[in-house]
Amino acid sequence: MTEKSKVESPKSKVAATMAAVLAIALLLGCSARINSVIINRDAGTRRWDVDNVFLASDLKILDIKEEVKDDMLYVNVLVRNGWAMPIGGLMKVQFYGTNGVQLDDPWGWHEIMMEASQSEWFRFIAPKPADEIGRMKIMVRGINKWSGAGK
Numbered sequence: 001m002t003e004k005s006k007v008e009s010p011k012s013k014v015a016a017t018m019a020a021v022l023a024i025a026l027l028l029g030c031s032a033r034i035n036s037v038i039i040n041r042d043a044g045t046r047r048w049d050v051d052n053v054f055l056a057s058d059l060k061i062l063d064i065k066e067e068v069k070d071d072m073l074y075v076n077v078l079v080r081n082g083w084a085m086p087i088g089g090l091m092k093v094q095f096y097g098t099n100g101v102q103l104d105d106p107w108g109w110h111e112i113m114m115e116a117s118q119s120e121w122f123r124f125i126a127p128k129p130a131d132e133i134g135r136m137k138i139m140v141r142g143i144n145k146w147s148g149a150g151k
Helices: 010-031
Strands: 035-040 045-050 059-069 072-081 087-097 110-114 119-129 133-143
Touching: 035 059, 059 087, 059 133, 072 087, 072 110, 072 133, 087 119, 110 119, 119 133
Parallel strands: none
Antiparallel strands: 035 045, 035 133, 059 072, 072 119, 087 110, 087 133
16 A cells, blocks of 8 residues: 555545534534414414424424413414424414514523423413414424534
8 A cells, every 4th residue: 555545635634524514514404493384363374384394393283273361362382292202392482463563572482392202282372462463473493402402
C-alpha cells in the first residue's frame, strides 16, 4: 500500500462533515415541525396543514369538539400517540376574532407526555366569548426524547 492511499483527501473529509451536519440538521428540523388544523367556525370548515409528513403520525389530532358553556368556548382535542413508545410534545390553540385578527394568547404552549399508542382529550378555553371567535388554529408538535428540541 502506498503512502498516498493511506491519507484521506481533504475533499472526502469535507464531504463526510457536510453529510454529518446535514443529517443532524434534518433530525433536529424534523423533530420541531408543527402539524395543525385550522377551523373556520363561520364557514364550518376544517383544513389540515401537515408541515412534516414523516412526523405527522407522531401525535395525531383525531377529533375536535367545541362546547359553549356560559358564553365561553371550550375546545376539546383528542390526540393520539402514533408511536409504539412514549413521546412528548407541545400543543397550542390560537384563537382569531370574527374579524380575522389573532387574539392575544394568554395560554401559550402546553407540554404533553403520552404513553405508547395512548389517546387523550385535552381542553382549551377561548380568551373571549364564543360569539367573538371566528377561527381557531390547533397546533401539535411531537418531540421525541432523542431530538433535544425544546419549546
